[in-house]
Amino acid sequence: MAVTLKTLPGLLDGERGRIVRIGRTGSRSVRQRLLDMGITRGAEVQVVRRAPMGDPIEVVVKNYHLALREKEAALIEVEPVVS
Amino acid sequence: MGPVRRRRRGGGAWDGDPAPGGAPGREPLIALAGNPNAGKTSLFNALTGSVQQVSNYPGVTVECKEGVLRAGGRPYTVVDLPGTYSLTAYSQEEVVARDFLLNHPPGVIVNVVDATNLERNLYFTVQLLETRTPVVIALNMADLAEKRGIRVDHTALSKMLGVPVIPTVGSRGTGVEALAEACAGVIEGTHPVTPTLVRYGHVVDEEVDALAEKLAGLLPPGPHRTAPWFAVKLLERDGPVSAEVFRLAAARAAELEAAVAAAAARVERHFDDDAATIVAERRYGVAAGAARQCVHITPLSRRDTTEKIDAVVCNRVAGPVILVGVVAALFFWVFKLSDEWAWIPWAGGWASPTGVVEGCFEALSGLLDGLRPDYPMLHSLLDAALVKGVGGVLGFVPLIFFMFLFIAALEDSGYIARVAFILDRLLRAFGLQGKSIIALIVSGGLGAGGCAVPGVMATRTLREEKDRIITMLVAPFMNCGAKMPVYAVLIAAFFPDRRTPLMLLLWGLSWVVALCAAWVLRRTVLRGEQTPFVMELPPYHMPVPRGVLLHTAERTWLYIRKAGTVILAINILLWAVMYFPRPPANADGTAPSPSEAVAHSFAGRAGRALEPVTAAAGFDWRVNIALIGGFAAKEVVIGAMATVYAMEEEAPDMDASLSARLREAPGWNPLRAFAMMLFVMLYAPCVTTIAVIRRETGTWKWPLFATVYATTIAFVLAAAVFQGGRLLGFG
Numbered sequence: 001m002a003v004t005l006k007t008l009p010g011l012l013d014g015e016r017g018r019i020v021r022i023g024r025t026g027s028r029s030v031r032q033r034l035l036d037m038g039i040t041r042g043a044e045v046q047v048v049r050r051a052p053m054g055d056p057i058e059v060v061v062k063n064y065h066l067a068l069r070e071k072e073a074a075l076i077e078v079e080p081v082v083s
Numbered sequence: 084m085g086p087v088r089r090r091r092r093g094g095g096a097w098d099g100d101p102a103p104g105g106a107p108g109r110e111p112l113i114a115l116a117g118n119p120n121a122g123k124t125s126l127f128n129a130l131t132g133s134v135q136q137v138s139n140y141p142g143v144t145v146e147c148k149e150g151v152l153r154a155g156g157r158p159y160t161v162v163d164l165p166g167t168y169s170l171t172a173y174s175q176e177e178v179v180a181r182d183f184l185l186n187h188p189p190g191v192i193v194n195v196v197d198a199t200n201l202e203r204n205l206y207f208t209v210q211l212l213e214t215r216t217p218v219v220i221a222l223n224m225a226d227l228a229e230k231r232g233i234r235v236d237h238t239a240l241s242k243m244l245g246v247p248v249i250p251t252v253g254s255r256g257t258g259v260e261a262l263a264e265a266c267a268g269v270i271e272g273t274h275p276v277t278p279t280l281v282r283y284g285h286v287v288d289e290e291v292d293a294l295a296e297k298l299a300g301l302l303p304p305g306p307h308r309t310a311p312w313f314a315v316k317l318l319e320r321d322g323p324v325s326a327e328v329f330r331l332a333a334a335r336a337a338e339l340e341a342a343v344a345a346a347a348a349r350v351e352r353h354f355d356d357d358a359a360t361i362v363a364e365r366r367y368g369v370a371a372g373a374a375r376q377c378v379h380i381t382p383l384s385r386r387d388t389t390e391k392i393d394a395v396v397c398n399r400v401a402g403p404v405i406l407v408g409v410v411a412a413l414f415f416w417v418f419k420l421s422d423e424w425a426w427i428p429w430a431g432g433w434a435s436p437t438g439v440v441e442g443c444f445e446a447l448s449g450l451l452d453g454l455r456p457d458y459p460m461l462h463s464l465l466d467a468a469l470v471k472g473v474g475g476v477l478g479f480v481p482l483i484f485f486m487f488l489f490i491a492a493l494e495d496s497g498y499i500a501r502v503a504f505i506l507d508r509l510l511r512a513f514g515l516q517g518k519s520i521i522a523l524i525v526s527g528g529l530g531a532g533g534c535a536v537p538g539v540m541a542t543r544t545l546r547e548e549k550d551r552i553i554t555m556l557v558a559p560f561m562n563c564g565a566k567m568p569v570y571a572v573l574i575a576a577f578f579p580d581r582r583t584p585l586m587l588l589l590w591g592l593s594w595v596v597a598l599c600a601a602w603v604l605r606r607t608v609l610r611g612e613q614t615p616f617v618m619e620l621p622p623y624h625m626p627v628p629r630g631v632l633l634h635t636a637e638r639t640w641l642y643i644r645k646a647g648t649v650i651l652a653i654n655i656l657l658w659a660v661m662y663f664p665r666p667p668a669n670a671d672g673t674a675p676s677p678s679e680a681v682a683h684s685f686a687g688r689a690g691r692a693l694e695p696v697t698a699a700a701g702f703d704w705r706v707n708i709a710l711i712g713g714f715a716a717k718e719v720v721i722g723a724m725a726t727v728y729a730m731e732e733e734a735p736d737m738d739a740s741l742s743a744r745l746r747e748a749p750g751w752n753p754l755r756a757f758a759m760m761l762f763v764m765l766y767a768p769c770v771t772t773i774a775v776i777r778r779e780t781g782t783w784k785w786p787l788f789a790t791v792y793a794t795t796i797a798f799v800l801a802a803a804v805f806q807g808g809r810l811l812g813f814g
Contacts, residue, residue: 021356028320029173031357031360032171032173032359032363035359035360036168036171037619038202038203038206038367040363040364040367041360051402051504052399052400052402053509054508055508056504056507056616058620064621065393065620067616067618067620068615068616069507069511069617071615072615072616
């Protein structure tokens, strides 16, 4: 069955996804930063909320809270997880 | 350490700036490293007691704190490194931590690990182990973890990683003795450690080994950073480390580069992802494996306190409202405690802390009066430069202290990260980012006073150099406390019935100019892609009073020291140019009036020389002198005007009478007053701010730029307002 991939900003508040990969379009340092912050393949992320003006996005990954802008979040491809 | 590397780090001012009481044979070094928010600083405070000093790094903007630990009768130097998520440095602070660890390898690294967030913390641990430097793990916040139903088996963790693991609670000092013992044991060699080395899995391991073999003969021998470590870093395409390797192995750099490229390509082909990602994933694999085996989680309610607070504090509607409330409360209490509320016993009654400081200087000024008849010059120097000049600046110490206290408490609580989260989008539109707001608010962004000096220092929390510099360049536009006297005098003189609307207008203008300037700077001088905003939102916790107080005292002391050095020097200089040369005595033998004396001085001449230009904004030579004085500190402006207008002697109520005098003075009108307020708001940051920008950026370029561009903006706007107003018939 084909799985629909989304980017992280495509998830609604409260939705969860499993990270499939980090897009190659991002610069090396951004990709490295995301990796260092625990955005790795297979990890589960949950969107917690958006900031009052809609951006940045707060997510939970590896059991801690991370805020990132939509631009960087768009590099993260996820497979929605239905709980 | 290899001599080559030592030289490259600029000799390490660290070496030239030794530990307290530093003898040539300095104490063994213990470095505290770990993720931000892992509780490193409170552990550092618990380890070293209150004897600490801030050691500045050459050329970089972040400070490392240093203290002494005594264990087993021996002193050890302990350095608190800035928090970092990875050895692949990203922010200014992280570069410091990384360079320190790689270039000044300590006797032992105390890796502070947050027990509530083990996996991501261990990712950094794995990288420390890779460097082969001895590591002792402080498993911190064990209490908090248990409250959340997380139990970490530290014995098992120690076995897996091959290094001692000591459970600690930094805020309460629990486990600190055991930690000190473990460090001493490792350094003295009684407890040797054999860190478990990471394997990166097939394909990667083989490439690493092959590269390491090639490297082995090329690199100078050193006690740390072995060939395999360099090999991994090369494969990861780590910029600074690769550059270093290619320089060290200059003769065969080309060959090496080709080998690295080929190896990386093979890894990428095999895994369909770049080598850096694969290596990072392997490290996470080790971290996750260790966490899985050593952590026992009793499922508790997922909605912990932090989530409950954030549901309100980061809410779309409530969030911004709470933010405004918090900032307003901060200012209310800062002013209440430092100035408005007399709560310190003083001279038989009560006084505010600011009142106490001012009282001291007034008393000092009174003591000096005795000097005036016999030593007029000495009196003038001591009274003007020392008492009024330095005293004026020190009068702000209580305000600065309470400001720092509240900001430090907010920082420690975790709220500042939420402020950045809420405001990031808004500030991004102008080329700033979320965390800039703190600096702007501290600088006086609420229009109720503030100070650009702590504001510029507050930019340290910003991760990126360009964001930091832009924030530093626009923060001085905010209405700091020193500009208030100028507004007060001019508004009282020319806009007595429109005080509130005028203050609001000045407040609004300061923000408009600051945001527009940021917008322009981002597109011109500091052009470039905006830096990504990837920030942890740490759990809230009660600020640790000891840590907050130490932090506050340290920052306040820096401010005081500046007043006693830079400000004092400038004030003496300023006094001299306003005092010399003395005018000849009048024909009847009487001394010339103070006003004539000033007009005759160097400052008076300079003021006249500038008049043809400054007339465009409506400033005559008297105003020019005051404004030149204001370069030192904006507090000086009003005092200097009072001197020039020869008001100082007759009128004890200086402000009011200066207002009255200005109202009567020829050439003054509301338009000119407004142009002057605008100019004072915007022109060059004061000397203290300049000195702090110099210190924070490590170069004279930015403070000089700030002076020139701010003065230009100020003059152009003031002249535009003045000329435009005249055309419209306001003059």
